[in-house]
Amino acid sequence: MNRWIKNWQPLLAALLVSGCSLSGPQSTLDADGPVARLQYETFLVTFWVSVAIFAVVGGMFLYALVKFRAPGGEVSRDYPLPDQGHGNPLLEIGVIFVSILLIGIVAVPTVYGVLYAGTLPEGQKALRINVTGYQWWWKFEYPELGVVTGNEAAIPVGRPVEFHVQTADVLHSFWIPRLGGKMDLTPGQDDWIWLQADKPGNYWGQCTEFCGESHAFMRMRVQAFEPEEFDKWVAGQKAVAVNTQAPAAFNKFQCGVCHTVRGVPGAAGLVGPDLTHVGSRSSIAAGIKDMTAGNLKEWIHNPNDLKPGNTMYKAGYKAMFEPMHIEMTGADEDQLVEYLMSLK
Numbered sequence: 001m002n003r004w005i006k007n008w009q010p011l012l013a014a015l016l017v018s019g020c021s022l023s024g025p026q027s028t029l030d031a032d033g034p035v036a037r038l039q040y041e042t043f044l045v046t047f048w049v050s051v052a053i054f055a056v057v058g059g060m061f062l063y064a065l066v067k068f069r070a071p072g073g074e075v076s077r078d079y080p081l082p083d084q085g086h087g088n089p090l091l092e093i094g095v096i097f098v099s100i101l102l103i104g105i106v107a108v109p110t111v112y113g114v115l116y117a118g119t120l121p122e123g124q125k126a127l128r129i130n131v132t133g134y135q136w137w138w139k140f141e142y143p144e145l146g147v148v149t150g151n152e153a154a155i156p157v158g159r160p161v162e163f164h165v166q167t168a169d170v171l172h173s174f175w176i177p178r179l180g181g182k183m184d185l186t187p188g189q190d191d192w193i194w195l196q197a198d199k200p201g202n203y204w205g206q207c208t209e210f211c212g213e214s215h216a217f218m219r220m221r222v223q224a225f226e227p228e229e230f231d232k233w234v235a236g237q238k239a240v241a242v243n244t245q246a247p248a249a250f251n252k253f254q255c256g257v258c259h260t261v262r263g264v265p266g267a268a269g270l271v272g273p274d275l276t277h278v279g280s281r282s283s284i285a286a287g288i289k290d291m292t293a294g295n296l297k298e299w300i301h302n303p304n305d306l307k308p309g310n311t312m313y314k315a316g317y318k319a320m321f322e323p324m325h326i327e328m329t330g331a332d333e334d335q336l337v338e339y340l341m342s343l344k
């Protein structure tokens with residue numbers, strides 16, 4: 001291997017691991033709302049304090065290294081070892097006080113930020129969304145609007161949104177990096193955080209508390225709309241399914257035991273995401289694949305391939321029907337895909 005690469009390997013590895021990206025879809029450095037911006041500014045305070053410490057300590061270290069270096073790096077009569085003491089008490093106490101001062105500087109915006117994210121801004125009524133985390137997907141309910149959706153939520157631009165988070169099973173954590181967070185989903189606890197988007201766009205989020213084997217595939221998307229667009233979205237989501245004639249395969253493989261499609265008799269399950277308007281989403285299976293016919297077919301064909309261990313695989317038609325040697329055919333899958341895509 002090239003010597004240069006070898007010497008710089010740790011640095012290169014660090015850059016690779018960090019992705020070197022300052023503006024990815026989940027970058028906190030690209031803040032787009034008041035809470036995210038405050039968190040970003042708090043990060044900058046911590047960052048510059050750390051840079052200052054690094055510069056002072058590193059500078060003194062380098063200075064000592066260069067200035068007091070014996071020629072040839074050898075101790076000799078002309079360059080003896082310096083006195084080996086226990087240090088300088090005054091200096092040590094001074095450094096302790098400087099450290100406390102620096103921690104104080106970092107603490108002020110941190111504590112302010114914690115209180116800020118936990119106090120609804122005055123003047124504008126917040127929109128409430130109840131978020132429930134499941135292994136490994138998200139339910140979003142709008143109690144004041146009568147809307148329920150899965151994995152993808154919409155919010156109006158410029159209005160605070162009060163996200164109340166709870167979990168149906170284990171610990172999860174709710175995080176939309178460019179809007180702010182995180183807030184843990186702790187069993188038996190009603191916690192909330194408010195977030196707000198400054199401009200329209202697609203904001204990606206992610207569960208950030210390890211919650212089982214497909215934790216990394218527990219993502220979400222939040223779409224911020226201008227208020228009129230948001231109202232249109234709400235009206236669309238409130239309506240019953242555009243097509244209440246579910247295909248034969250839907251009934252045969254009992255999709256409705258776990259999924260709700262409002263308007264379809266018998267489809268009122270609450271184990272999986274609401275599918276009433278699944279065709280209007282941009283992704284499937286908690287944001288891991290784009291909503292396309294091909295991906296949807298892959299998902300239905302074997303949910304375990306995309307998301308190991310998920311409930312649809314473990315308790316769905318494979319578990320229910322394969323022991324009885326009832327297989328889903330390609331035609332069944334196509335029928336289901338076509339139907340689901342039509343549910344705009």
Ligand code: HEC
Pocket residue numbers: 135136137150151249250253254255256257258259271272273275278281283284285286287300307310311312315316317336340
């Ligand atoms: C045992 C319950 C169960 C059954 C039966 C079931 N599903 Fe699911 N389904 C789930 C769960 C749970 C998820 C969420 C999986 C995840 O993302 O972790 C899901 C996710 C989905 C999604 C993705 C939705 C989204 O918002 O991303 C689609 C589409 C879907 N199921 C279609 C079907 C179809 C079609 C059938 C019938 C052939 C079916 N499901 C049967 C439990 C079930």
Ligand SMILES: [Cu+2]
Pocket residue numbers: 171172173207208209210211212215216218
């Ligand atoms: Cu998780």
